[in-house]
Each structure stands twice: as structure tokens, then as C-alpha cells.
Amino acid sequence: MEEEVSLELRQKIDNIVEKSFALFIDRASKGGSLEEFFKTLITEKVYGKLGPRMNRYVVKK
DSSP, X not given: OOXXXXXXXXXXXXXXXXXXXXXHHHHHHTTOOHHHHHHHHHHHXXXXXXXXXHHHHHHHO
């Protein structure tokens, strides 16, 4: 069973992968460990999703 991936979704995935590789190369060139890279990547992803919601709740109060 194959499903067609929309162009918009494919572009979003490509952007995320490109940013991940750029971040990895940047961290590796500075001597950072692979563990630090994954922590940074996960943190950016989590705050990218939760940040606007957290800011919205702070502003409402």
C-alpha cells in the first residue's frame, strides 16, 4: 500500500532534514559530541512546538 506524500509535506521534511544536517555539521566542527547534538535538536523541536503556546498562556494571565 503506497500513499502519495504531498509536496508541502515533502518540503517541510526536506527543510527539517537540511536544518538537522547543518546543525550537526556546525556542532561537529566545534568539537561537540553527538549527545549534545541530539539534545539540542530535541530541545529546539520541543520549544518550537510548545513555545508559542507557552507564550500565549503567559500573555493571557
